Amino acid sequence: MSILPQLAFVLILGIAGYILSKRIKFLRRNILLGKAETRNDQSESRWKTMMLVAFGQQKMFKRIVPAFLHLLIYVGFLVINLEVLEFILDGIIGSHRLFAPVLGGLYTTAINMFEFLAVAVLVSCVAFLIRRNVMKVERFTKPELKGWPAMDANLILVIEIILMFAILTMNATDQILANREDGHYLALGTLFFSSMLMPIFEGMSDGALVFTERFAWWFHIVGILAFAIYVTYSKHLHIFLAFPNTWYSNLKAKGEMINMPEVTNEVNMMLGIPVETSSDVSAEIGRFGAKDVNDLSWINVLNAYSCTECGRCTAECPANLTGKKLSPRKIMMDVRDRVEEVGKSIDAGGAGFEDGKSLLGDYITKEEINACTSCNACVEACPVNIDPLAIILQMRRYVAMEESGTPAQWNAMFQNMETSFSPWKFSPSDRFNWAEKVKEEEMM
Amino acid sequence: MAEMSTNGQTPEVLFWVGCAGSFDERYKAVTQAFVKILNKVGVSFAVLGPEEACTGDPARRAGNEFLFQMQAVANIQVMNGYEVKKVVTACPHCFNTIKNEYPALGGNYDVIHHSQFLQQLINEGKVTLKGGGEFKGKKITFHDSCYLGRANSVYEAPREVIKALDVELVEMKRCKTKGLCCGAGGAQMFKEPEPGKKDINIERTEEALATGASTIAVGCPFCLTMMTDGVKNQNREADVKVYDLAEMIAKDMGI
Structure with missing residues (x-):
């Protein structure tokens, strides 16, 4: 077998990794253009908040329908990415379904689960496209979404649908080839969802099937790498940033506005209160x-x-x-x-x-x-x-x-x-006038 | 407060009246009702009277941090001078500011909202309600004020107080964490709204009226004004009343 596909794969992986690392550096630098702020107290509640709100999607469930659809995509994303590990190893080593012989029946169960999630993601993405473009849910039709943001949202959904189709196509063609006792392809037993696609490909020659299977495999893995890069340009970054973002949540009472110590110093001076030279007030305001x-x-x-x-x-x-x-x-x-x-x-x-x-x-x-x-x-x-x-x-x-x-x-x-000393123009000396009525009544 | 201090007395709690409580013609009745309850129960309390100044909340929310801190630091000096430990107030804005924002400026007090204070008095049996007053069996809805609810997570105390009146508490669709603002927070009380298609208080009043409640209960002076105006706008002031919690309790107690 030619080593060419392996070389191509490693090259693509390397390029994607390089672009991704550049993008991550750009985003990190941009975030740090903001002023320094230390917010890492109460680490126990921070981890808890992150687990509940980001990992557990607690606040999504205020709206049950999108929460459920979103949950399917989220679980699909987490679980299907396990398969990407196999993709990458196969790509580098030049193997095919590396884990199948090792895991045996468990592998078939896992692939069936991935296929179930792929279908669930697909259905959810279609539902989300309908909510955005047909039902026109009000919050998706506001002026700030016109143009690129609306396009971005639809692109993400369409890309996810295509990627899921690629997985199912790959499995279907793969199993037809396995059933034809190709030798290279392993029969995995029944794959519930992709077997439904098999009739579409049954009539194809071995060569065409191998081409389709390989095309779907490459399309899926390159698609995922490209999507990872795309995400850094997109609103879709929340899939990663939701975690640090919830960790750095404001844990104080929501009503509290942060104090401005630089103002406190001046106010104290004006009121003749001794000013402590505290270190948290930076010299350059x-x-x-x-x-x-x-x-x-x-x-x-x-x-x-x-x-x-x-x-x-x-x-x-x-x-x-x-x-x-x-x-x-x-x-x-x-x-x-x-x-x-x-x-x-x-x-x-x-x-x-x-x-x-x-x-x-x-x-x-x-x-x-x-x-x-x-x-x-x-x-x-x-x-x-x-x-x-x-x-x-x-x-x-x-x-x-x-x-x-x-x-x-x-x-x-x-x-x-x-x-x-009041937002309304009243004399401060009248502040206690309300009491007269109480006094009168209580005298009686 | 000054009087008690010169007589060497230390009141149990400082009642922070607030600017609306001191000057607003309608809202003064709430101050009076709350004080009557405190007197009736025999709570040892004091007010600062002319020594009280605005907490600075609207100035801070409108962006004027200097003015806020001028007010805050002066108030803290007065309160620390009297060695105030515990503060009760009927205004959620004063409550939020003194409780959450004064500590950074050296003012540390145990601050509670009057809905929590009333709930405690009821639970301790110090306030006994007749339950046969003008509210008995009536439909009442409670409008959450943002600075009590979302800002400080106080949702149950005002509802417990209302339930103690033996009434039917009906909730609006947007309540508790999802409660809709009356439109006055963030210093909006002191200016005209930006151009739009509707005033926020009208939107909220329509929602309150849709519950069929004959009384809209509130726990905030700004909400009281906004909801009262909303009810007037809808020409319902004859059959729908807007009351503060303290007024409802005082009415029931017959004081």
Whole structure:
């Protein structure tokens, strides 16, 4: 036998590995364009959150139909990838179904299970295509999905369907050849699903069958490698990033806004309170709040790369529901688009962050961030614990403190608070007036 | 508080009234109702009166961190000066800010929302409800406030308080973790909404009215305003009332 296929396989594997490692470095660097933040306390709850939310898909089950379909694809992905191990070993060694003689009957059971999952994935992907393109589920028809994001979603589903067909075709032709006692191919006993495809290929010559079987094998493995690279360009990154993303979840009460120690120092000085020179206040204060992605924390950027654009956040957002421009999903997509733009520019020796553009202004407008009620519905809804609210609030800080660009009514509220310690214009000395009525009643 | 302090008394709990509780014409009734309950039960409590300032919540949510911290640090100085240990408040925004955000600025207190406080009083048998008041057997729905619910995971206390009134508690489709905001959080209370096709409080009020409830119970001053406005907008103020939990308990107690 020629060693050529093995060489070709190793070469393809090497190229794919190289491209993938470049892509991973690019993504990692982009995520770290965000500001440093340490969030690794309570490691026990972090592992638990990751196991429940990412591995166990806990939050998906708020919507049972997509949760079930998604579960099939997810389990299919995890389990069918076990077979990829055999593919790779076969490819390198030049063997065929390396594990079959070792595992015996167990191998047939395993392949049957893979075939069942392949069919389940196929059916789920078709159902998802229908939900997106025929039923037009509302959250998949929002403006931010127009163009590439909608295409990306459909491409992923179509690629998965084709890959699953490749597996089934491969098994069907493989078993016809085995039944013809080819010698190289091993009879595995009944393969429930692919045997249904056998009639299509029965009439083919041995040569055509070998070609089809080999074509399906190569198509599947090269397809998977290509898909792995494609994922790094796609919203589909959540299949990997959901895990670190949930590990780095915010474990504090959702209502808490992170403190700005650099402001605390100034406030203490203004109020004449002795200022401790604490080490956690960095000497160089950048901007207050966030104008661009490098003002955000790296966890915010990780959030953006983990977003698969399902839109559950936007579907729960009170502002979006009532027709305001704000869409939490768009916030996440914008952060990702902006960091990609800057990352590419840096790599090309371009202007990077100094390109005259910024996240706030060129991607996200004030109208959007001003519409947020900070109700945490988006945070609660996200199946992988993304926090769009944290980003919105950091941008509001930039607008208020660096630009003094908050809406006039908020400025009036600020003034009231400065002069009479209440958001409304009342005299502080009237704060206790409500008690008079209670006193009167209790006197009687 | 100042008075008690000069007399050498230490109250068990500080009642944080909040700006709406002090100034809002409608919401002052909630403050009064809660204080009447506390007096009736004989809880040793104090208020800061003119020494209280806004917690700074709306300033922080609108992005003005300086103003927030100015308010917060001043409040913490006052509270630490009186050696306050425990705080109860009827406002979920004050509750969230004092409980979660003051510790980073040196204010550490045991903070509870009045729904939790009322639940404790009921469980301990200190508040005995007649259960025959104007709410008996009526359909009541509870509107979760974001800063009590999702922000701090308090869902059951207000519901336990309502159930103690011997009423029929009906839930809206979007409740608890999925509760829909009234539209006032994140400093929205203090400005007009952005352009859209509907106001959030109308959307929420329609949902509340769809339950057929004759009373919409709330546990937040902003929600009270938004839901009351919503009911007026739907011309239902004659048959649907919006009440705070404390008002409902006080009514039942006949005070």
